[in-house]
Amino acid sequence: MLLISCPYCGVERPETEFRYGGEAHIARPADPSQLNDEEWAQFLYMRTNTRGLYAERWRHAHGCGRFFNAVRDTVSDKFVCTYKAGEPKPDLDALARASQEKDAR
Amino acid sequence: MTRYSFLEVAKNAFSAHKNWGRQWRSPEPKPAYDVIIIGAGGHGLATAYYLAKVHGITNVAVLDKGWLGGGNTGRNTTIVRSNYLWEESARLYQHALDLWDGLSQELNYNVMYSQRGVMMLAHTVHDIQVFKRHIHANRLAGVTNEWLSAEEAKEFCPPLNIDKNIRYPVMGAALQRVGGTARHDAVAWGYARGASAMGVDIIQNCAVTGIRRAPTGEVTGVETTRGFIGAKKIGCVAAGNTSVVMAMAGLKLPLESNPLQALVSEPVKPAFPCVVMSNTIHAYISQSDKGELVIGAGTDQFVSYSQAGGLHITTHTLDAICELFPMFRRMRMLRNWGGIVDNTPDRSPIIGLTPVPGLYLNCGWGTGGFKATPGSGHVFAHTIATGAPHPVNAPFSLDRFRTGRLIDEAAAAAVAH
Ligand SMILES: Cc1cc2nc3c(=O)[nH]c(=O)nc-3n(C[C@H](O)[C@H](O)[C@H](O)COP(=O)(O)OP(=O)(O)OC[C@H]3O[C@@H](n4cnc5c(N)ncnc54)[C@H](O)[C@@H]3O)c2cc1C
Numbered sequence: 001m002l003l004i005s006c007p008y009c010g011v012e013r014p015e016t017e018f019r020y021g022g023e024a025h026i027a028r029p030a031d032p033s034q035l036n037d038e039e040w041a042q043f044l045y046m047r048t049n050t051r052g053l054y055a056e057r058w059r060h061a062h063g064c065g066r067f068f069n070a071v072r073d074t075v076s077d078k079f080v081c082t083y084k085a086g087e088p089k090p091d092l093d094a095l096a097r098a099s100q101e102k103d104a105r
Numbered sequence: 106m107t108r109y110s111f112l113e114v115a116k117n118a119f120s121a122h123k124n125w126g127r128q129w130r131s132p133e134p135k136p137a138y139d140v141i142i143i144g145a146g147g148h149g150l151a152t153a154y155y156l157a158k159v160h161g162i163t164n165v166a167v168l169d170k171g172w173l174g175g176g177n178t179g180r181n182t183t184i185v186r187s188n189y190l191w192e193e194s195a196r197l198y199q200h201a202l203d204l205w206d207g208l209s210q211e212l213n214y215n216v217m218y219s220q221r222g223v224m225m226l227a228h229t230v231h232d233i234q235v236f237k238r239h240i241h242a243n244r245l246a247g248v249t250n251e252w253l254s255a256e257e258a259k260e261f262c263p264p265l266n267i268d269k270n271i272r273y274p275v276m277g278a279a280l281q282r283v284g285g286t287a288r289h290d291a292v293a294w295g296y297a298r299g300a301s302a303m304g305v306d307i308i309q310n311c312a313v314t315g316i317r318r319a320p321t322g323e324v325t326g327v328e329t330t331r332g333f334i335g336a337k338k339i340g341c342v343a344a345g346n347t348s349v350v351m352a353m354a355g356l357k358l359p360l361e362s363n364p365l366q367a368l369v370s371e372p373v374k375p376a377f378p379c380v381v382m383s384n385t386i387h388a389y390i391s392q393s394d395k396g397e398l399v400i401g402a403g404t405d406q407f408v409s410y411s412q413a414g415g416l417h418i419t420t421h422t423l424d425a426i427c428e429l430f431p432m433f434r435r436m437r438m439l440r441n442w443g444g445i446v447d448n449t450p451d452r453s454p455i456i457g458l459t460p461v462p463g464l465y466l467n468c469g470w471g472t473g474g475f476k477a478t479p480g481s482g483h484v485f486a487h488t489i490a491t492g493a494p495h496p497v498n499a500p501f502s503l504d505r506f507r508t509g510r511l512i513d514e515a516a517a518a519a520v521a522h
């Protein structure tokens with residue numbers, strides 16, 4: 001089971017308190033009526049599904065109830081960080097390099 | 106290739122079975138092939154087999170980053186059934202079921218296909234309504250599936266607890282008598298042996314790291330850990346790693362990869378006659394010919410490539426098993442493991458062309474593709490050989506996510522097998 005730290009409550013809690021929300025930073029279309037079928041398919045269904053560092057949403061369903069974002073390594077399942085909704089997406093490549101350097105040390 | 110027969114067994118007995126030949130060749134990769142299949146799971150190997158057998162295309166390589174059958178093919182709980190809801194699915198899974206029927210003879214390899222019946226339990230009024238709808242839809246599509254009362258379910262599977270005072274009492278069941286199990290490894294090995302004998306090169310420990318394309322867009326081959334290998338046609342059958350491989354060709358897919366777990370108990374004498382599944386309380390169980398109980402759990406909620414899931418998921422499943430089958434309460438579990446399953450939003454597979462010329466895709470089988478192995482390989486070989494889908498897989502195009510013609514089996518089976 002994962003241990004997840006909620007950036008709103010500021011505490012680490014077991015995974016069973018949380019619900020997964022899929023890939024993060026997929027913006028709802030500003031003007032839906034202007035989208036063609038291909039753009040809808042991209043928004044609704046296409047996911048990067050990354051093997052490595054992945055930005056994803058979680059909801060503290062049995063706690064504060066709020067959505068937040070996280071960066072997690074999908075191979076080791078280890079969290080790199082969690083951050084509040086609305087905050088910018090971290091630079092995943094830079095984080096990956098940093099964690100590689102840390103492993104090398 | 107030695108044809109296996111009673112005579113061969115007798116002959117080999119004289120040398121204490123020490124001189125059986127290898128079942129498939131282990132060649133060095135050639136510089137180029139007519140077709141490259143990425144992924145030597147059951148689906149990839151079946152594809153290669155039917156490319157050679159049905160279409161006469163034998164200059165084929167099947168590449169795998171590990172050993173053949175070491176992905177979900179060797180990790181699944183081997184349930185075979187065809188009682189899916191929609192006509193498109195019924196046709197696809199029934200096509201596979203028809204091929205299972207003669208598969209051991211076809212491959213000259215015992216895949217231990219056993220039609221012991223697959224029973225799905227209903228625990229709520231909603232379950233009853235959904236299952237009856239399935240049964241009616243199946244009957245119209247020519248697929249067998251029948252309704253049993255709780256008492257009839259117990260008659261079919263005596264260890265079942267139908268006490269009304271348990272947390273999720275059994276209110277009835279849907280039974281597909283022709284459903285059952287098969288030996289997963291034997292399916293991969295049988296197809297590998299058959300394909301290899303017809304000239305297909307199976308190359309293990311050879312990970313694809315890139316897909317090379319011409320300036321005009323079409324594929325020209327793959328970069329691998331054992332060098333570049335050319336091909337004008339490439340079929341990707343990489344299950345949980347499909348998004349990773351297809352990103353090498355610049356494609357993003359409607360897939361999420363999740364861990365799915367299973368576990369086996371210590372072996373015991375035959376005690377369990379059929380396959381029982383319960384989607385509502387996330388458990389399914391059968392007994393292997395070795396005597397182990399084979400138990401499947403649910404998926405973890407998050408994207409992962411770890412091939413290991415959370416222990417709370419298996420614990421939850423064992424709670425359900427102990428309540429439904431009290432006689433297993435003191436059984437010891439020997440091993441548990443995870444596989445990475447590639448789930449689509451509508452829980453139906455994708456089999457067909459891609460926007461990249463020469464690149465074909467067979468994925469999205471998620472938690473339930475073992476049962477489809479022969480049918481999937483058969484129609485995918487047709488798609489690659491002719492450059493157009495077989496009528497059976499035409500509805501399962503990647504394009505359906507753009508047109509909106511989804512084949513929504515998601516509600517049909519929350520755990521799905
Ligand atoms: C625990 C569990 C239980 C299941 N139970 C059932 C069940 O009861 N009934 C059922 O019908 N289905 C079940 N399934 C689903 C079923 O196992 C799969 O749908 C099916 O086996 C997929 O077969 P495949 O050949 O497509 O994939 P796999 O067998 O996973 O083969 C894909 C291959 O691609 C290779 N590969 C990946 N990336 C690369 C690369 N870059 N280069 C080279 N090779 C690569 C992998 O090494 C792997 O061998 C279950 C799955 C799991 C995990």
Ligand SMILES: [Zn+2]
Nearest residue numbers: 006009060064
């Ligand atoms: Zn919180």
